[in-house]
Amino acid sequence: MENFNNNDSNNNNLINGEANNNNAIERVNKSKEAEENKKYIFKVAVVAIAIVFVLFVGAGIIVGLFLFIKGKSDMEKMVRNYEIYSEEIYNKKYGDRVVKEMVNNHAADVNETDSDNQTPLYHAVQNNNIKAVKFLLENKADTEIGNDSGISPLLLAVSNNNTKIAELLIKEGKANVYGSYAGKYLDHYPIYYAVSHTNKTMIKLLLDNSFDLKREPSLLGYAIENSDESIVRYLIDNGADINYKSADGTTVLYNAVLSLNPALVDYFLSKGAKIEDAGESGIYGNIIMAAAGSKFNNTSSSPVDLVSVQQKSADSAKIMEKIITNINKGVLNRLVNGKNALIIASGNSYIDTVKVLLTNGADVNSSDNDGWTSLMYAANNGDIELAKVLIENKANVNAVSYEEKTPLLYAMNSPIESSRTDMIKLLIENKANINIEDSNGLSPLTIAVMNNDVELTKLLIANKANLSIVTKDGESLIEYAINNDNVDLLQVLVEAGADINYAGISSYTPLMIAAKSGAENITRILLTQNADLNAVDKYGDTALHIASEYSNLPIVRMLLEKKPNLNIQNQNGDTPLHKAATSGNVDIVSELVLSGADVMVRNNRGKYPIDIARDNNNSAIFEILREAEEKQNSTL
DSSP states (O other): OOHHHHHHHHHHHHHHHHHHHHHHHHHHHHHHHHHHHHHHHHHHHHHHHHHHHHHHHHHHHHHHHHHHHHHEEEHHHHHHHSSSTTTTHHTTTHHHHHHHHHHHHHOTTTTTTTTTOOHHHHHHTTOOOOHHHHHHHHHHHHTOOOOOTTOHHHHHHHHOOOHHHHHHHHHTTTTTTTTTTTTTOOOOOOSHHHTTTOOHHHHHHHHHTTTOGGGGGTTTHHHHSOOOOHHHHHHHHOOOOOOOOOOOOOHHHHHHTTTTTTHHHHHHHTTTHHHHHSSSBBTTTSHHHHTTTGGGGSSSSOOOOTTTTTHHHHHHHHHHHHHTTOOOOOGGTTBBBTTHHHHHHHHHOOOOHHHHHEEEOOOOOOOOOOOOOOHHHHHTOOHHHHHHHHHHTTTOOOOOOOOOOOOOHHHOOOSSSHHHHHHHHHHHHHOTTTTTTOSOOOOOOHHHHHHHOOHHHHHHHTOOTTOOOOOOOBBHHHHEEEHHOOOOHHHHHHHTTOOOOOOOTOOOOOOHHHHTTTTTHHHHHHHHHOOTTOOTTSOOOOOOHHHHHTHHHHHHHHHHHOOOOOOOOOOOOOOHHHHHHHHHHHHHHHHHHHOOTTTOOOOOTTTOOOHHHHHHHHHHHHHHHHHHHHHHHHHH
């Protein structure tokens, strides 16, 4: 039994082994098949790539051949149809070949010019066609022919900032580094363009090829204005005369001071620049004024931006400290173009510079040609810190300009609202005249009221501002408040004791003004303060006359509640009832009659109110007055 089982086991093992062998063979076959497939795909891919490559190369050859033929055709057309100086040639990629064809096979003259005297070389340079430039130079193109404006090819190359072409013109064409018309146009020297482009390589090229900086000493000043500091230093290091004086007597030191460039000022001084030779009176004033910022002069009614000037203030002060110790202090207070250094610095709000000037003896109360002092500029600019510095140095808070304005009046009109109140407080605390009037008769309080500034009005009243002041036109403070329909402002003025019955040149009282305009809230305040109901203007009209004439029913009702005299006659003999009948307002006629107005009063023309209604064909008013007459007659 045991042997039988062993035999079965052996048979099973044989069967399993044979199956495993079959599986292995199958796997090998599949692997070979996959490998064959990969090789086939690779061969197909290679063939496909080869076909695409051949097609691509073929297409490229065809396109290239087409472009070559077309280019040759276009080039031949240009040779036939254009002159060698035609600009159209030089803005083409094949322009150099066109020129070569023209010169080599058609005997074209490389120095022939167009109607503007522009040569082929000029156009090649203008279009930055370096191949054409090189060919033309090799064929003796003249670099000295300039166009009608005197612009030579070299000048054009430098202005285009093309260093490679400029080098070709100089080294191969022997171009004049001063330009063909050197001296005809000062700013047409090629080196000026190199400086403005801040192209040190170009500048070096020109200097290395015999441009003499001493021949053009003003270039240094031009560099300060139109280039950067590295170019300025480079020119000085290469022999520019640092103490050369321009036509107006100034040097580059003056220009550096004028531009408020402390680094350049230090550099120039280290290189031997002489302060005393820098120019006593340049276009922007002497060097002290330049240090104060005369180039950035903001001494006008337009205020400066206090944030943006901080850096300039610091730079100005640094320069001022270096300059002021080496100069005649007599120039400190000298007026140039109507201003001195302190005025300039104050107008610019350069507080640091102002401190330096005051420390060195500047007159804090000096004024410019308009009579403005430094404190006035500070007040106008809303610069409180500067104002404090000036006041600490004994600035006159009540100085008067030619406009008859003081610092306080300039502060009142300053557009800088954020600091206006604090500036006014500062000036008042330092005994500014609060009731000063300008040439138009405007006081600080008048300006505050005109500007509808309630808080500022309160501040000025609290500091004893005159409430009775009137303008040259005879207008009172209350009139301004009423005309602006500003109830809050009127309330402040009335509570402070302003005269509510003042009649100006117009002879209108405040109540009359309100009655005419229909300002109900204004009228209510005036009546609460017991405004005179029966005051008359120059025509004899009361507020009730005026309200009736202008058909302001709510105002009439408010006035009637206060029991005015209903029967006052004006210069024409008219009562308020006559006015109401004339205006045709039925409601006002009714209100007046109900309040007891006398309907039997004749005016100077002998007219009763009912006669006016009849004349105007106003039946409604006529009927009201007829009934009132009957009632009035029945009581007699």
